[in-house]
Amino acid sequence: MSLNVIDLIKGQLGPALVSQAASQLGESESGISKAIGGLLPAVVGGLANNADHPGVLDAITNASSSGILGNLLGGSSNNPIISTLLSSLFGDKLGGLVNSIASFSGISNGSASSLLSLVTGATAGTVGKYAADNNLDKSGISNLLSSQKGIISTLLPAGLSLASLNIGDWAKGYKFDNDNDAIKTPVGEPKIDVTRSTTPTGTNPDRNNNEGGGSIWKWLLPLLLLIAAGYFLWKQCEKKQTTTTTTAADSTGSHTDTASTAVAPSDKTGTAVATAKTDENIDLNGVALKGYKGGMEDQMITFLKSGNYKNAADDSALKDTWYDFDHVNFKMGSATDLEAGSQGQLDNLVAILKAFPEAKIKIGGYTDKVGNEASNIKLSKSRAEFIKGALAKAGVGAQVLEAEGYGSKFAKVDPKASDAERAADRKMSVRFAK
Numbered sequence: 001m002s003l004n005v006i007d008l009i010k011g012q013l014g015p016a017l018v019s020q021a022a023s024q025l026g027e028s029e030s031g032i033s034k035a036i037g038g039l040l041p042a043v044v045g046g047l048a049n050n051a052d053h054p055g056v057l058d059a060i061t062n063a064s065s066s067g068i069l070g071n072l073l074g075g076s077s078n079n080p081i082i083s084t085l086l087s088s089l090f091g092d093k094l095g096g097l098v099n100s101i102a103s104f105s106g107i108s109n110g111s112a113s114s115l116l117s118l119v120t121g122a123t124a125g126t127v128g129k130y131a132a133d134n135n136l137d138k139s140g141i142s143n144l145l146s147s148q149k150g151i152i153s154t155l156l157p158a159g160l161s162l163a164s165l166n167i168g169d170w171a172k173g174y175k176f177d178n179d180n181d182a183i184k185t186p187v188g189e190p191k192i193d194v195t196r197s198t199t200p201t202g203t204n205p206d207r208n209n210n211e212g213g214g215s216i217w218k219w220l221l222p223l224l225l226l227i228a229a230g231y232f233l234w235k236q237c238e239k240k241q242t243t244t245t246t247t248a249a250d251s252t253g254s255h256t257d258t259a260s261t262a263v264a265p266s267d268k269t270g271t272a273v274a275t276a277k278t279d280e281n282i283d284l285n286g287v288a289l290k291g292y293k294g295g296m297e298d299q300m301i302t303f304l305k306s307g308n309y310k311n312a313a314d315d316s317a318l319k320d321t322w323y324d325f326d327h328v329n330f331k332m333g334s335a336t337d338l339e340a341g342s343q344g345q346l347d348n349l350v351a352i353l354k355a356f357p358e359a360k361i362k363i364g365g366y367t368d369k370v371g372n373e374a375s376n377i378k379l380s381k382s383r384a385e386f387i388k389g390a391l392a393k394a395g396v397g398a399q400v401l402e403a404e405g406y407g408s409k410f411a412k413v414d415p416k417a418s419d420a421e422r423a424a425d426r427k428m429s430v431r432f433a434k
Contacts, residue, residue: 363403
């Protein structure tokens with residue numbers, strides 16, 4: 001399955017940035033979000049349509065080291081890389097794109113123009129960083145961009161199509177939007193004329209057969225639809241009955257991540273039961289922590305209250321059971337920038353450690369199978385060290401004995417799988433230690 005580039009970019013365009021952009025531009029957050037939802041597929045579509053353009057490839061290659069991602073709100077509009085890209089991608093259609101997005105999202109043309117620069121900067125910077133992290137040359141970048149053509153049409157928000165964005169004929173003989181326009185025949189290609197046979201007026205040798213077939217389908221088609229609907233409902237009910245999943249690690253330490261907590265990779269042979277995630281208050285000695293039933297906090301508190309930590313003779317009795325963070329995630333390729341919502345679970349871990357000052361832990365970082373393994377190990381190690389440092393700043397550093405990065409050593413998902421599927425291998429985990 002092809003990598004969905006838009007999945008990579010969304011990490012740069014989260015709720016925090018939407019809120020800041022709305023405040024800065026004087027627009028509603030819903031309007032900003034709607035505009036970004038239309039601009040992102042348009043920009044990625046433009047890159048896909050110009051995947052072999054030397055100027056586009058140069059801009060993306062240079063974007064990884066230009067600092068674009070660090071100043072999306074402040075420097076996107078005046079960045080020469082972004083200006084060059086916009087000119088190459090849309091040319092004289094740029095104004096039409098801005099007008100269409102402004103009308104679609106209910107924001108001003110000036111705001112739509114600023115957001116176009118912002119989204120283009122986020123796209124170029126993210127793709128450039130991904131290419132650098134995964135050692136892609138210009139040919140690799142071109143192939144990555146070209147692979148997006150098959151998915152762009154499915155990513156546009158309802159009520160918007162590439163045709164409606166006034167950006168010209170991108171199709172070039174290939175249906176590249178989500179409307180019902182006919183595919184145009186490229187200039188220079190032979191046009192095939194279909195000659196239709198005619199019959200004398202008043203005669204139709206197949207008339208009886210057509211009427212007979214039509215009468216059958218009048219009742220057969222609804223029946224087939226009814227059967228399909230019944231099967232779908234039955235499958236949905238069957239899924240709801242399954243609420244728990246058992247995951248087991250093999251002798252090499254690999255495991256299946258079907259819920260928030262499981263036996264994480266490393267020198268592990270243990271087994272854990274992952275329960276369905278249900279948002280609720282987790283009791284920590286009378287203090288309510290917001291978490292998941294069966295999630296990291298719930299499992300760790302239960303383990304500590306059971307006395308199993310105190311009774312563990314040494315570290316060997318603890319090393320097989322790891323707990324995956326449910327919410328702590330880093331932005332793509334970064335070891336210092338956390339995704340929105342991550343801090344809350346780090347605060348929960350701090351609260352647990354303060355409530356059980358005798359408890360010691362170890363942090364583990366993991367990546368997927370994509371990219372150079374030496375870089376993966378370095379990145380996962382840096383992320384684990386970052387969490388260790390964050391815990392130290394919160395006053396529980398003495399309880400964090402070690403931070404280790406395992407790279408893709410225990411990753412299970414094929415590197416050719418989609419980014420969403422490989423996300424299961426990119427995680428942070430914690431275990432008790434002595």
